[in-house]
Amino acid sequence: MQNPPNIDLSVALVDFPGAQAAALYGLSDLLKVASRYAGGQGRIEAVQIKVSEPKLFDVVIFPPSLDGARGDADHPLTHWVADQHRRGARVCSVCAGAFWLGHAGLLTGRPATTHWALEEEFCATFPEVRLVPERILVDDHDIVTAGGIMAWLDLGLFLVGLWGGPHLVSQVARHLLIDPSGREQRNYRSFRPRRQHGDAAILQVQTWLESRSGDAVTVEAMAGHAQLSERTFLRRFQVATGLSPSVYLQQVRVEKARGLLERSRLPVSQIGWQVGYGDPSAFARVFKAITGLSAGEYRRRFGTQSMPQDG
Numbered sequence: 001m002q003n004p005p006n007i008d009l010s011v012a013l014v015d016f017p018g019a020q021a022a023a024l025y026g027l028s029d030l031l032k033v034a035s036r037y038a039g040g041q042g043r044i045e046a047v048q049i050k051v052s053e054p055k056l057f058d059v060v061i062f063p064p065s066l067d068g069a070r071g072d073a074d075h076p077l078t079h080w081v082a083d084q085h086r087r088g089a090r091v092c093s094v095c096a097g098a099f100w101l102g103h104a105g106l107l108t109g110r111p112a113t114t115h116w117a118l119e120e121e122f123c124a125t126f127p128e129v130r131l132v133p134e135r136i137l138v139d140d141h142d143i144v145t146a147g148g149i150m151a152w153l154d155l156g157l158f159l160v161g162l163w164g165g166p167h168l169v170s171q172v173a174r175h176l177l178i179d180p181s182g183r184e185q186r187n188y189r190s191f192r193p194r195r196q197h198g199d200a201a202i203l204q205v206q207t208w209l210e211s212r213s214g215d216a217v218t219v220e221a222m223a224g225h226a227q228l229s230e231r232t233f234l235r236r237f238q239v240a241t242g243l244s245p246s247v248y249l250q251q252v253r254v255e256k257a258r259g260l261l262e263r264s265r266l267p268v269s270q271i272g273w274q275v276g277y278g279d280p281s282a283f284a285r286v287f288k289a290i291t292g293l294s295a296g297e298y299r300r301r302f303g304t305q306s307m308p309q310d311g
Contacts, residue, residue, distance in 0.1 A: 007038045007163050011046040012057040012084075016077055016100065018069030019062075023094060023152040024048055027061065030156040030172065037171045038164060052080035059090045059159065062097030064115075064149045070099040078104045085142070092144040092159070094152045102126040106143055113138045113147040116189040134186040134292075147185045153178055186292045187301070191255040193248065197240040201226040205237070206248075213252045214276045219245050253277070254290045261299040268295045 011031060013024050028046045035044040060081055071078055082104040085091045093101050098114040101107050102125065111130045114122050119133040132138060137146045137154050146155040157180055161169040173180040195203060205226045209217065222245055223233035237245050253275040260271045272283030272295075287295050 007035070007044055009044050009058045009163060010055070011044060011059045011061065011159075012053065012089075013046055013048045014060065014062050014077060014081075014097075014100075015048045015050045016062065016065075016069060016071065018065040018067040019097075020064040020066050020095075020149065023063035023149075027063070027152050027156050030153070030160070030176065033175050034160045034164065034168060034172050037168055037175070044163070052076050056087050057084060057089050059092060060084050061152075061155070062091075062093040062100045063152060064095035064097055066149075068096070070096060071103050073103045073105075075100075075103070082106060090142050090144065092146070092155055094146045094155055095149050098122065098145050099125070101143065101145070102129060107145075110140055110143065111138050112140070112143070112145040113185070114145065115147050115149065116185050117192065120194075134184060134189070136183050136185050148188070154183065184292045186290065187298075189291075190258075191251040193243075193251070194241050199236055199240040201228060202237055202240040205233075206241070209249060209252055213249065213256055214274055216276070217249060249276075250286055251290065254287055257283075257287060257295070258291070258298065258302075261295060262302050262304055268299075271295070 013027055015024055028048070031044045031046040038044070062081070078100060081091055081100065085104075085106055091101060091106060093114075095115045096118060098107070098112055099122070101112070102122070107126060107129045109128060109130070111132055113132050113135045116133045119131065122129070123131055133147060136148060136151055137144065137158055139158065144155065144158065146152065146158075157169050157173060157178070160172055169180050193206060195206060197203070205222050208225050209222070219230060219234065222237075223230045226233050228236065234245065237243075237248070241248055243251070257271050257275045260266055260274065261268075264271075266274075269280045272280050272287075275283075277283035277286070284294065287298070291298055293301065
């Protein structure tokens with residue numbers, strides 16, 4: 001039998017205005033379970049705070065926000081978390097909680113993640129941060145960021161593993177009936193193209209591609225539909241959408257394939273053909289590169305139609 005890990009930690013769960021209550025209470029419960037399994041070899045004390053505390057915490061966590069609260073550079077909690085970090089605390093965030101760390105200047109020049117739907121806003125607000133929105137969790141040693149509203153589970157288990165090792169993670173995960181690992185944000189991410197960019201010719205091509213994504217569409221055809229030269233079209237498309245036409249078309253096709261995998265029982269090869277891939281292996285490569293899952297894995301995880309069993 002493995003000996004319980006030696007743990008003695010204080011964790012601040014920051015109850016800022018608009019903080020998600022489910023994350024605050026869920027993290028508190030998760031850490032209580034971990035402390036219980038740690039037994040007599042130590043404890044994890046998690047407390048919720050609403051205002052700055054003079055106490056130095058080992059870990060500070062900014063949870064998600066459901067009402068859009070982002071904090072700002074002048075908020076007392078922003079100055080407080082910067083001071084906690086200077087004094088040695090490991091600072092963490094979940095989803096929009098990363099905005100608080102950004103305003104505190106803690107993420108400058110460092111990798112971080114947040115909810116994939118906040119990517120554009122976050123990059124515009126903190127261009128000096130190396131955002132990796134496809135990651136569910138980024139461990140940069142003294143700063144740990146997690147993406148997605150429910151990624152507090154991933155963060156909680158990560159911290160438990162950091163302090164108590166994989167055996168404690170397994171105990172907590174089994175107790176709470178949760179999956180201890182293996183998720184990425186790109187498994188869940190939907191393609192949300194820029195459409196309010198003000199370039200009418202490019203918007204017309206974007207709309208056209210939605211109905212033609214299953215066809216063999218070339219850049220020449222896109223430029224012709226926009227009534228632009230290829231060179232001008234390529235430049236304007238990149239500026240307007242942030243993507244090259246070929247990458248954009250791949251994203252449109254994979255998004256349509258996601259929907260078919262979720263809501264139909266069509267064979268994967270037929271879905272690939274319907275969204276524009278005559279070569280099943282090419283479809284498989286592109287789908288996994290974008291989603292992080294094979295088409296079959298994606299269907300098993302997200303499909304709403306029961307599939308017939310083999311045998």
